[in-house]
Amino acid sequence: EVQLxxxxxxxxxxxxxLRLSCAASGFAFSTYAxxxxxxxxxxxxxxxxAITASGITTxxxxxxxxxxxxxxxxSKSTLYLQMNSLRxxxxxxxxxxxxxxxxxGLGSYLNxxxxxxxxxxxx
Amino acid sequence: DxxxxxxxxxxSASVGDRVTITCRxxxxxxxxxAWYQQKPGRAPKLLIYKASSxxxxxxxxxxxxxxxxxxxxxxxSLQPDDFATYYCQQYSSYFQTFGQGTKLxxx
Numbered sequence: 057e058v059q060l061x062x063x064x065x066x067x068x069x070x071x072x073x074l075r076l077s078c079a080a081s082g083f084a085f086s087t088y089a090x091x092x093x094x095x096x097x098x099x100x101x102x103x104x105x106a107i108t109a110s111g112i113t114t115x116x117x118x119x120x121x122x123x124x125x126x127x128x129x130x131s132k133s134t135l136y137l138q139m140n141s142l143r144x145x146x147x148x149x150x151x152x153x154x155x156x157x158x159x160x161g162l163g164s165y166l167n168x169x170x171x172x173x174x175x176x177x178x179x
Numbered sequence: 180d181x182x183x184x185x186x187x188x189x190x191s192a193s194v195g196d197r198v199t200i201t202c203r204x205x206x207x208x209x210x211x212x213a214w215y216q217q218k219p220g221r222a223p224k225l226l227i228y229k230a231s232s233x234x235x236x237x238x239x240x241x242x243x244x245x246x247x248x249x250x251x252x253x254x255x256s257l258q259p260d261d262f263a264t265y266y267c268q269q270y271s272s273y274f275q276t277f278g279q280g281t282k283l284x285x286x
Contacts (some may be wrong), residue, residue, distance in 0.1 A: 091275075093223075101215075101223065101266055101277040115273040151222055161273035165213040167234065169222035 060170030078135040078152030086130035089155035094148035109158035185278035202267035211271040
């Protein structure tokens with residue numbers, strides 16, 4: 057059974073940092089791209105960042121470029137999101153999701169999602 | 180960025196009804212479209228990919244159609260478990276975007 061378990065969320069002040077983790081199991085983690093998608097309270101889904109299976113290529117939405125860094129450790133089947141310079145509008149539930157292929161983008165949909173971890177940025 | 184627009188935003192229906200949700204892309208995305216179902220406090224669940232392919236384990240009352248810029252998700256006979264929010268998503272490039280969601284409510 058595919059499982060993705062996100063953790064690391066919490067309350068942080070504006071300008072602070074958090075590191076999210078997503079532990080994967082039930083599939084060959086090193087052969088699939090993975091991604092982060094967030095959902096602000098009461099709002100829709102917003103793609104945030106992604107990383108290819110090899111970890112060589114990363115992608116970010118414009119609003120987090122330069123502040124967030126996505127990485128993965130294939131030996132631990134774990135995805136990470138380092139979030140720096142956090143802003144109030146980063147407040148959201150952050151979901152990790154498995155892509156359907158090793159690359160991310162054209163043809164790569166999200167076939168499994170973790171339960172999400174809540175990040176609250178507030179003073 | 181490719182904008183995805185869903186309609187309606189809210190849909191009230193009864194068990195047994197046939198319902199259709201529409202998703203329009205701001206430019207052609209071929210068939211690179213997925214549909215997800217999300218229930219309150221839960222992660223999204225994949226229903227349909229490549230516009231019309233049913234994900235394994237998803238009931239056959241769900242179907243998708245369309246290509247280019249206009250797509251539909253149809254539920255042929257609503258069941259109590261289907262009341263949720265539905266999102267379309269384009270994956271024609273790395274910058275994947277979602278529609279704003281359609282909340283399916285019990286009439």
